[in-house]
Amino acid sequence: LAKTTQPISMDSYEGQEVNITCSHNNIATNDYITWYQQFPSQGPRFIIQGYKTKVTNEVASLFIPADRKSSTLSLPRVSLSDTAVYYCLVGGSGYSTLTFGKGTMLLVSP
Amino acid sequence: GAGVSQSPRYKVAKRGQDVALRCDPISGHVSLFWYQQALGQGPEFLTYFQNEAQLDKSGLPSDRFFAERPEGSVSTLKIQRTQQEDSAVYLCASSLVGGVAFFGQGTRLTVV
Numbered sequence: 001l002a003k004t005t006q007p008i009s010m011d012s013y014e015g016q017e018v019n020i021t022c023s024h025n026n027i028a029t030n031d032y033i034t035w036y037q038q039f040p041s042q043g044p045r046f047i048i049q050g051y052k053t054k055v056t057n058e059v060a061s062l063f064i065p066a067d068r069k070s071s072t073l074s075l076p077r078v079s080l081s082d083t084a085v086y087y088c089l090v091g092g093s094g095y096s097t098l099t100f101g102k103g104t105m106l107l108v109s110p
Numbered sequence: 111g112a113g114v115s116q117s118p119r120y121k122v123a124k125r126g127q128d129v130a131l132r133c134d135p136i137s138g139h140v141s142l143f144w145y146q147q148a149l150g151q152g153p154e155f156l157t158y159f160q161n162e163a164q165l166d167k168s169g170l171p172s173d174r175f176f177a178e179r180p181e182g183s184v185s186t187l188k189i190q191r192t193q194q195e196d197s198a199v200y201l202c203a204s205s206l207v208g209g210v211a212f213f214g215q216g217t218r219l220t221v222v
Contacts, residue, residue, distance in 0.1 A: 034210065043114075043201050043213030044153065087152060098143065098203075098211055100152035 004088045009105040018075045020104050022088030025069050033064060033071045036087045038103070044087060048073070075106075083108045112136075114214035116202050122220045123192045131187045131217045135204030142185050143211060144177055145201040153201055159185060160207065192221045 005023040012018045024033070032051050036044035048055055050062040050071070061074040075082060085103040115134040123129050135142050140161055145153035146169075155169040161182035170177070174192075179185040189196055199218050203211040 036213075041216075041218075043203070043216050046210050046212060049210060099155065100145075102152050 003099075004090060004101050006086075006088050006101065006104045008102065009107065011107050011109065012078055013109050014079055015077050018078050018082075018106060018108075020073045020075075020086055020088075020106070021070055022073070023070050024088070024090045027068050027090050031090045033062065033068075034089045034091070034098075035060070035062065035073045036089065036100075038085045038087065044100075047086075078106075078108045080108050080110065082106065114202055114204050114212055116200075116214035116217050118217060119215060120218050120220075122222060125193060125221055126191050127221075128188065128190045129192055129219065131189075131200050131219070133185045133187070133202030133204075133214060135183065135185070135202070136212060137183075138206070139204035139212075140182075140207050141205045141209075141211070142179060143203040143205075144185070144187050145203065146171075147199045147201055147216070149198075156187070156200075189219075192219075194221050197221045 032049055034049040035047040037047050038044045048057055048060050048062045050064055052064050055062045063072045085105050087100050087103040089098055091098055114136055117132045121129055142159040144156040146156055147153040157170055157177045158166040159179045162179050174190045176188045187200060197220050199216040201213055201216045203213045205211040
């Protein structure tokens with residue numbers, strides 16, 4: 001399973017755009033990249049998933065360069081409620097054990 | 111229900127007691143996962159079911175941990191003779207095969 005590396009923590013202010021980058025140098029050809037958000041005392045919540053180039057939904061955008069060895073989660077105009085831990089995972093389109101790392105703790109301040 | 115449901119939300123057990131944690135997956139989801147999350151850490155994989163078949167139990171930390179999904183829907187994670195190091199949040203997730211996994215709220219187990 002591909003290992004991921006992401007910053008332990010990030011700080012931002014309300015209204016700013018936040019970009020969290022994840023490295024996954026050993027990503028396999030059939031692996032997708034998935035991001036989850038987790039608040040204290042809650043289970044991880046799916047944010048976005050992509051394979052290549054760019055994916056956008058109502059919550060975030062995911063940028064994946066051509067070599068797919070990294071990906072960037074972009075959160076536009078964050079609010080205090082975006083304070084959470086964000087996990088980057090890579091895995092195949094079939095069964096995958098979804099290996100979580102330590103995630104990135106994002107703190108949004110007023 | 112619309113999401114993955116876990117019960118109980120909180121469980122306090124005395125050391126040595128057996129506990130059973132329940133997971134109701136999203137209807138129609140074939141895949142079901144159990145994870146253990148210690149404080150300040152990411153979720154750690156325990157076991158995976160596809161329908162009623164337990165295809166991977168490599169993450170179960172000891173033979174005191176046992177999971178079942180007899181009819182391919184509801185799953186139970188059982189921990190026998192609980193120990194303090196078992197204190198953690200136990201998360202259940204379900205998905206279509208190869209699809210995005212959706213997580214429940216978790217059960218916080220405290221062993222005293």
